[in-house]
Amino acid sequence: MPEGQALQPERRPVAFRGGGFLPRTSRAVGAIGFAVVLLAWQGALAAGWISPVFLPSPVEVALALRDLAASGELWRHLSISLYRIVLGWSFGTAAGLGVGSAMALFSLARSLGMPMISALFPIPKIALLPLLILWLGIGETSKVATIGLGVFFPTAIATYSGIDNVSRTLIRMAQSFGIPFGAIVCKVALPGALPSILSGMRISASIALLLVVSAEMIGAESGIGAFVLSAGNLMQTDQLVAGVAVLSVLGLLVGAALSAAEKALLSWR
Amino acid sequence: MKLAVDVRRHAYDDLLVLSDVSFTVADGEVVCIVGPSGCGKSTLLGIVGGLVRPTDGTVATEGALRPGTLNPVTFVFQDFALLPWRSVRDNVGFPLEHHRLSSADREARVSDALARTGLADFAGALPKQLSGGMRQRVGIARALAVEPALLLLDEPLSALDAQTRELLMDDFGRLWMGAGITALYVTHNLDEALRLADRIVVLSRRPGRIKDIVSVGIDRPDRTAVAAAPRLAVLRERLWSLIRDEAASADREMARA
Numbered sequence: 471m472p473e474g475q476a477l478q479p480e481r482r483p484v485a486f487r488g489g490g491f492l493p494r495t496s497r498a499v500g501a502i503g504f505a506v507v508l509l510a511w512q513g514a515l516a517a518g519w520i521s522p523v524f525l526p527s528p529v530e531v532a533l534a535l536r537d538l539a540a541s542g543e544l545w546r547h548l549s550i551s552l553y554r555i556v557l558g559w560s561f562g563t564a565a566g567l568g569v570g571s572a573m574a575l576f577s578l579a580r581s582l583g584m585p586m587i588s589a590l591f592p593i594p595k596i597a598l599l600p601l602l603i604l605w606l607g608i609g610e611t612s613k614v615a616t617i618g619l620g621v622f623f624p625t626a627i628a629t630y631s632g633i634d635n636v637s638r639t640l641i642r643m644a645q646s647f648g649i650p651f652g653a654i655v656c657k658v659a660l661p662g663a664l665p666s667i668l669s670g671m672r673i674s675a676s677i678a679l680l681l682v683v684s685a686e687m688i689g690a691e692s693g694i695g696a697f698v699l700s701a702g703n704l705m706q707t708d709q710l711v712a713g714v715a716v717l718s719v720l721g722l723l724v725g726a727a728l729s730a731a732e733k734a735l736l737s738w739r
Numbered sequence: 740m741k742l743a744v745d746v747r748r749h750a751y752d753d754l755l756v757l758s759d760v761s762f763t764v765a766d767g768e769v770v771c772i773v774g775p776s777g778c779g780k781s782t783l784l785g786i787v788g789g790l791v792r793p794t795d796g797t798v799a800t801e802g803a804l805r806p807g808t809l810n811p812v813t814f815v816f817q818d819f820a821l822l823p824w825r826s827v828r829d830n831v832g833f834p835l836e837h838h839r840l841s842s843a844d845r846e847a848r849v850s851d852a853l854a855r856t857g858l859a860d861f862a863g864a865l866p867k868q869l870s871g872g873m874r875q876r877v878g879i880a881r882a883l884a885v886e887p888a889l890l891l892l893d894e895p896l897s898a899l900d901a902q903t904r905e906l907l908m909d910d911f912g913r914l915w916m917g918a919g920i921t922a923l924y925v926t927h928n929l930d931e932a933l934r935l936a937d938r939i940v941v942l943s944r945r946p947g948r949i950k951d952i953v954s955v956g957i958d959r960p961d962r963t964a965v966a967a968a969p970r971l972a973v974l975r976e977r978l979w980s981l982i983r984d985e986a987a988s989a990d991r992e993m994a995r996a
């Protein structure tokens with residue numbers, strides 16, 4: 471029987487059913503959405519629907535930001551916050567990398583570290599600030615230590631699980647060539663754990679930002695957190711929102727820096 | 740390099756994996772190991788290569804090494820085991836990094852190994868940019884760069900398609916067989932074993948014991964000739980009859996587990 475004829479009596483086209491599940495992003499749409507929100511915000515204030523006592527207009531926020539930048543006030547607060555973040559984050563990251571690696575590589579460190587980290591990780595680190603202030607004083611050390619503690623745990627966990635998940639065959643391959651232990655750690659285990667370590671850094675960076683603001687709200691004269699708090703106390707909502715906007719930009723910049731690092735360091739994936 | 744394997748017993752906790760596996764491999768000989776899934780072939784290779792400590796047994800090598808030999812006992816892995824963040828060149832150079840070599844010697848070894856495996860044009864590529872066959876060529880180049888005396892290959896072709904497998908088997912003949920390199924080669928594929936081996940060790944299902952050792956007895960270059968086909972078919976039949984029942988019951992065991 472010729473094949474063509476077998477289909478003849480009832481010919482049906484095959485309907486396409488593979489559509490959807492392919493969302494795309496458009497920068498233009500994103501920008502328009504942003505502009506619409508700002509315009510609605512400005513419009514709502516102009517129309518008197520929102521009292522300017524509670525929310526400043528975007529234009530007022532922009533003007534406040536300009537004045538703050540011009541007077542050097544913005545940089546004074548921002549630089550002290552950045553100083554605390556960089557210091558706390560660096561200490562926390564260094565300690566987390568060390569402890570996480572040790573836990574991934576040595577039985578003793580793993581047996582000791584796992585239960586301790588499990589017990590201490592869930593504590594919101596800001597709750598320890600009063601204790602740290604008691605021990606270390608109200609100055610920089612207690613704030614830096616709070617940030618360091620907050621950064622330490624996610625970094626240690628990311629490093630530990632990153633190394634632990636490095637392919638066993640890669641380790642065996644290195645051993646089969648007689649590569650010494652230290653070189654296997656540096657050339658196989660740590661590079662293999664880098665994806666996990668970098669995503670841990672994404673978490674630890676946002677924790678550092680959160681903690682610096684919280685710590686500055688609890689006990690500091692300077693820093694973005696202290697600035698936002700005092701603006702609130704003085705009902706200077708334009709200053710307050712300007713400070714919050716600066717924090718948002720700071721978060722975005724850190725995220726962009728990490729994305730760039732991932733792109734540069736993990737292009738092999 | 741000669742090899743004497745004598746594994747009286749190997750167990751993972753309560754699971755007995757190997758029992759009374761002893762055989763010797765002559766200098767320059769290629770011995771294939773076949774046996775059903777889970778019978779301990781990879782474990783045996785790990786023991787021979789010093790990566791697994793046998794519960795009870797010894798492995799010894801004998802014979803003078805060539806002066807250029809950096810890593811006498813060298814593995815080639817089933818899943819290639821390339822460092823994905825390193826280029827082809829740096830993967831091949833990886834085992835050389837902890838040896839005291841002049842940088843000229845190091846580069847010469849790497850580029851020689853790349854040239855012999857046909858990878859010279861891909862030296863800067865990352866593993867993810869290569870096909871499976873190319874990746875295994877990198878694995879082989881890395882092994883050749885240390886001038887091994889004994890190669891341990893754990894199903895080096897089983898992750899590849901049939902055509903790539905053919906090509907690489909030709910390469911094996913060219914690259915290390917007859918070059919005085921002794922080899923222990925684990926495979927599931929009887930045709931691969933019949934093409935490459937001087938002798939074939941057949942293991943039983945777990946716990947792996949030696950069921951038989953079959954000599955191929957045909958010159959390796961002649962095996963692809965039509966004239967050799969009947970004799971190879973007889974050997975294949977014999978190997979398959981040794982394995983069939985073992986494989987079938989190993990399969991049932993797996994299904995039950």
Ligand SMILES: Nc1ncnc2c1ncn2[C@@H]1O[C@H](COP(=O)(O)OP(=O)(O)OP(=O)(O)O)[C@@H](O)[C@H]1O
Nearest residue numbers: 751754756774775776777778779780781782783945
């Ligand atoms: N590190 C280990 N710990 C515990 N059990 C293991 C370990 N490695 C292997 N086994 C078990 O030992 C047995 C033999 O494993 P092995 O990998 O040596 O078999 P194989 O013959 O290479 O199998 P395959 O043909 O599937 O590659 C299997 O049952 C496996 O589950």
Ligand SMILES: [Mg+2]
Nearest residue numbers: 780781782893
């Ligand atoms: Mg195996």
